Amino acid sequence: MAKNAFYAQSGGVTSVINASACGVIETARANAGKIGTVYAGRNGIIGALTEDLIDTSKESDADIAALRHTPSGAFGSCRYKMKSLEDNRREYERLIEVFKAHDIGYFFYNGGGDSADTCHKVSQISESLSFPIQAIHVPKTVDNDLPITDNCPGFGSVAKYIAVSTREASFDVNSMALTSTKVFVLEVMGRHAGWIAAAGGLAADADNDIPVIIIFPEVPFEQEKFLAAVKAKVDSHGYCTVVVSEGAHWQDGTFLADQGTRDAFGHAQLGGAAPVVANMVKDAHGYKFHWAVADYLQRAARHLASKTDVDQAYALGKAGVEMALAGENAIMPTVVRTSDDPYTWEIGKAPLADVANVEKMMPKEFISEDGFGITEACRKYLLPLIGGEDYPPYKDGMPVFVTLKNVAVDKKLPEFKM
């Protein structure tokens, strides 16, 4: 009898994580003899701990196919970081009990660095508990900070959204700068790595002379230097667009905007760097300003997804199942870039031991010498990732997203207090 599979979404959702889910489930369905039912965790790994499983076999083929163009996490995701084996062995043992109760032999965990770590530990403990689970991590994170893989699904679409929005808003500001706004500040996501902020640099190119200044989290903020750069752009172009990362910080590490709150992983919850920067410019130069904070709009913007990103998200989900069926364990399928232009890629794989808890920062050579822009090397890396459009279907002017039935599987175990 073929073993069942468990699939869960972890951490911040994206506009294409459901495309990976689609890849996992469709590929499992295509291999019905070799793999049983795909159970999904309701609200991510919490669903596994509480034995709150969703039976994806109750969903129609059409609804599963529609996941490919539906943003968010269709089964629910969560911010819940499992502690180390030493500190909370109980939770890992519970996972194995649940997997055993439902005859689950495959664990597909779709997330970022923290979930790669969890995935790795599940694989390790399952062996020591004599119920071996093949644990496959399917990469996902708009932060693009996982190592080894060329990029992370979710990032390309956010990058496209930020690049396009920065170009559009810059056209807007340029046309009114004489009497109105001269400096527009757009705050984007990216706590530690400036990948998303870098995408703002794509707004300008050989055909679009747009003055963009980027404030990266990799470059400690120097106020005087920044203000001089803004003035130079306004002098030369009449206006300036500033793209500031939420993770932008001062020399001493203090974020330009720190709301003082922490999420479940202990990360600072940020927001509000844009008004800080905008007011700073106003105070120094008197320029009229506007600012925007894209926040969730950027990572949920399925209406402007990158086709490359959607294709890769799906392919990585599919590859995860294929690798599991080929007997792989404790690995993450990756995107391997084989050419920049034309962009070509293939699927590779990385051992989870090499992925877990490693954060990929922007290479130094991707940031221009003045610290406020991207280099040609960065452009060459980024541009293929936003390539192609993949529009969702529309009805009456609105995108049609699927909401699954998410039927619960009967519980077989006693309740578990988290």
Next chain:
Amino acid sequence: MAKNAFYAQSGGVTSVINASACGVIETARANAGKIGTVYAGRNGIIGALTEDLIDTSKESDADIAALRHTPSGAFGSCRYKMKSLEDNRREYERLIEVFKAHDIGYFFYNGGGDSADTCHKVSQISESLSFPIQAIHVPKTVDNDLPITDNCPGFGSVAKYIAVSTREASFDVNSMALTSTKVFVLEVMGRHAGWIAAAGGLAADADNDIPVIIIFPEVPFEQEKFLAAVKAKVDSHGYCTVVVSEGAHWQDGTFLADQGTRDAFGHAQLGGAAPVVANMVKDAHGYKFHWAVADYLQRAARHLASKTDVDQAYALGKAGVEMALAGENAIMPTVVRTSDDPYTWEIGKAPLADVANVEKMMPKEFISEDGFGITEACRKYLLPLIGGEDYPPYKDGMPVFVTLKNVAVDKKLPEFKM
């Protein structure tokens, strides 16, 4: 000899104002024997006052056609309100001098309420100065607050952007609400009228049970009632999406967020209602929150334009020229709705005397009884305006917008000090 035309863009630009410019210029070109060169004002009416005219005949047909999918104001716009005839007759006389020097017999002014007023006055004074100008106002404003016309070009596309973004972000929040953000606040434009905020209500429909609370500028803010409404939504759905208008205000008229600055028209420059509302919810209920401020992203978002909006923007520009050639004066072409479902419309016209300085508010029957939602009547009005997609062309993952050459016309008059 056919008279030349003058075209200018006024006030805040939109993602489709250039589609109106395209309609004006293409229609003038198609009537080459009857109408001469279309001169555009560089930076709007300031270009006319300073005799800084752009010769649009220097632009290729392909570039003029590309205006249809290019956001922003291709010739520059401005926030410059001409005073009354009594207070500043000199400026009106200067306009007529410039028009006379360049043999301009047609004035197409593309803007909102203030520019309708200016357009009307130009028509009046030109007659008294014995150099009759046919003054046609082409409507444009994302605020949708011009009277008589069914809607205003620019609004439909902003409405689509806000409706789609609200749906996308709501899917995102819904999938993580158990352990993360429970309340998402999106701030949208609309100083006095809640048309744009109302569009957030379209995120929910029969197929999408999304808990949206709208804070309209038409409804004085009642904190306790609002906080209770948020709690009810979180209790029933696990999360809540709040769409707040930048013009939201307390009973005494104070805006929820007033930056204390004024624009050239004396309007308060707003921004920052979202964090105020989000923190209010956090303080009262302890819910984790996120907030976004769409600002210029919403009005520049040509990538998500409504096809209906683009078609109407073009048609109104075209109609403006046709009406001028038919001898009309001091009028504004309008959209006349002839059916809701299926949506059908035709071009009508309104005398400028009836348009100038009249602000169209949301009808009371468009706001639900509790003050936080839209009614079926409102939905019936809004839905056709966001109908259809009209994607710009893309190259290497980025939208291709046109930047015109904007060749200056030789000056014939002495300098004019503004």
